[in-house]
Amino acid sequence: MVYKLFDGWKRVNVIHRSQLKFVAFGLTSFGLVTILVSFLLPLVHIWEFTSLDSPSSLFFTGSIAYAITRYRFLDVRVIIFRSLAFGAIVFIITGIFSIISALFTYLFAELAGLQSNILSGVILAVLVTVFYKPLRDIIERATNTFLYKKSYDPDVLIARVNHITSSTLDFAHLLRSISHTLTEAFHADKLGVALVNKKSKLYIAYQEGFPPGVADALAHGNERVMFEQFKRTPGIFVIEERKTEYENGENLQLFVKPELMLAMHEQDLAVIVPLRLQDKLIGVVVIGNKKSGEPYNSQDLRVLKIVSGQLAVSIENALLYEEQKHFAEVLKDEVRKATQELRFANAELRRLDATKSEFISIASHQLRTPLTIIKGFISMINERAFGKVPPLIGKQLDKVYEANERLIGLVEDLLNISRIESGRQVYTWEPTDCYELAVGVVESLKPQAEKKNLTLMLEKPAKPLPKPVTDKDKLHEVMLNFIDNAVKYTEEGSIHVALSAQPAGYLTFSVKDSGMGMSKETIAHLFQKFSRGRGSALVHTEGTGLGLYVAKKIVDIHEGMIGAESKGEGKGSVFSFSIPLAGPKVRPQQPKERTLKIKTPEQLAEEAKR
Template sequence: TGYQPLRKVVERATNKFLYKKSYDPNKLLSRVTTVTSSILNIDQLLTSISRTLTDAFHSSKMAIVLIDKQGNLNVGAEEGFGEGVDDFVAGKEQILASYFEDTREIYVIDELKTRYEAGDYVPKNKDLLFQLHDMDVALIVPLFVKERLIGAFVIGTKKSGDPYTKQDLSILKIITGQSAVAIENAALYDDLKDFNIKLKQEVQKATHELVDANQDLKQLDQAKSEFISIASHQLRTPLTIIKGFISMIQEESFGEVPPKIKEQLVKVFASNERLIHLVENLLDISRIESGRQDYNFQPTDLATMAKEVVDSLVPSARVKDLKLKLEPTKSIPKVIVDANKIREVMINFVDNAVKYTPQGSIVVKLSATPPGMVSFEVNDTGIGMDPDDTRHLFKKFSRAAGTFQVHTEGTGLGLYVAKMLIDAHEGKVKAESTGRGNGSKFTFSVPLKGPKAAGGHQAKKSEPQKKTTKKPPA
């Protein structure tokens, strides 16, 4: 034991020398891209990501913690933490969520501890901050998919003793974006395998006559759903990577970019965003139709949400010299809804109005009508629709006549997804117009107390959509 202090001094000096060499950012990003795009087994994926990062940064330890379907925080992979890390992580899901409730920035533990001791930072959990510091944890890096926190990278100090640089943090932000999507894909892939196993078991229970009558149709429909789901998953990862690299080029992370090229990059970025939106719509449809869409019904202030949605789209309307306003809203109680899903429908309705209104105004209204319901209404002075168009407007891949002349990028999926989300709330959607050139009114209404299945405000899954033999649109 008398040699322990001397041994630690020698180890620190040796590590300082051995692990001083820096990594190549481009090679690291390439390696992470290969890992995240080629591995679907979630255990192998987490282990490969962890080893890749610890090797690159010479980190003393690393853990990947994930929030499961029940909302519990678990260790997905770890190196260097040893026994007891599972017990340490258990029960801290609420703390993790509170840390990243208002920010996506990386938590640098040593920096936050120093700021706390200087009196200019108040941690959300002081004891945890000091625990992490004593465990030689250097960084907490959040993992987000869209707006949903799915977990975090917990990264230890560097073996060299050096702090993590701004470049390290920038690279980690890009890597977490790729990794979060890949982890979500791997989890969905596992869900899909489990779903297929359960489906096979249910089919085996069915009568021989029913199997014979419907087998071909079920196989065809299952193949279509799986193709859309897996193809969309495979598309989402490279699109996210492209987005990250375009952002880095725009920020001149790889050197100065001429103005002409910057102009073209803006167009490329916008096109990539449209593809990401299309893929997300396809994934939404796949989850809803297969009954795998999760809903979290909670009391929600729709008046505040409507204002936020309108405010976010005012710049887009201003570009076209359109007047976009929200009518003053009378007192409306909180409504039991899934906030993220309803926000998505609001954005779809208002954004469509902006796209298909060449000139004039758009008026958004929220009201506690009809009795027991809350309605969100968007009136525009846009291109309008023929009465026949309104009957099939909320069907898959359907668009009103003449819309291609105003906005060419639409897919006919947005309103279909919107209707399915409102259906899940046991609400109603409606499109009205007196004819071409007379503007349109889009409305959705949801029950104040939420759907019957949301009793107690619990989360629930969507019911699988009923299949029909109707021919797809040409």
């Protein structure tokens, strides 16, 4: 034993060196005193000190006792428990075999009338052979529970940790699984994980076995100490070794304060394992002492070093996953809030739009009556109902009449928009001869075209066209709008109107002119409310930008398609729409007549409760 203690002095840790020091001191003191008083002094006939021979053994026993109590030399608790365990095995086996021997002796002697010690011995030998190993395993498992001496397989432990770190992204589950695995393998009573946050502060991410508040107290304010310590000594920090070195004066340049080291020692903490990721300290794992009282050996520290690398990468991945998951939750909440705000805003806009439409409808109705009266009186004056009109006044009345007609057209557009957007537009669905409808529109606009020396022609189909189901009056408005715009925005050339049946079951109406043309940017916004092409206001100042918007709404009701094409400004344009021959699948009907209901305050309060 003494030889083994002194063998490899430089290779053992500070705890073993301290053990060796006290064993060497006790053995040397005992040996020197014994040699002096029992051999050397008697040679010169000095016998007075021979009585000190036996008391000198106290040097040896005292040193060994101090090494046992202070540096865990020869773990007496383990020896006592193991001795008791094997004693229990001997006692149980002896008792069981004694009972079996007495039973067999009784059976053979009393029942069979035989007394054969040889036969009993053979049977007992068979029983010992069969039941000794299972009994020993049971006793050993029981002693392992008390002694915590069961060893682990390093390869199996590393593989198990690798499986956990590679298959777990949940941060809490990862730390809980790693903690359970390591404490079970090392029989440790506590484990904690402290990580470095973005502000370079330590915080407790996981703890097991610590009294309340202890782990946080140890971590709080000790960030700089940890950083400096692991910068100087990047390996695993074994608390007992560092404490002993400091007490022995072997390493006085520790960055860890003696008070902190004493506090960790009092909390039965054994090792601090740094977690590094690309030479950056991201945290530490603190593990308590083994329940068996044994120190962490070189195999334990080597396994912890390997495991720490795997754990550091896995913790970083889990934190990134948690951060991304948290960001997704925050983003989800923000989207939900924004969506709710948009819904409220949209509802408010719808309310305002409904109010606006209602106002426009009322205003248009109120305007249409006086405009109609004005139109009537001007017609009567022109027809000389009130006498002869001077030519100069007649020309001015014609201008007033045209302006009044434009206002009536604007009011009609506003009323159409109001009806369409509020769902109060009236539709009458019937098969329609679109060619005859187009003939009427062309004939009504030919005088305007001739005034500008424009050729307005309608192409006659080679064969009769099918009659689609439409609202004739609404379709007339769209055709009138297309051809009227072509006449207004064409200064010279021709306007070609055509209708054709498409194989897909659609009827197409198109108007091609040689007018001012449009850019792609203008076409993109052409069918929006109050939108007019660039430069159109210079050609036709009275336009409102509502006609094409109303035309698109009417075509949409017919479940058709509307569009415009142009090769560029000054190169003419083509306006067209296509409608299904069978008519729309969903046909708006005449809305029910709405009645005004006046409710009392009591009724409104009752509805609010519901």
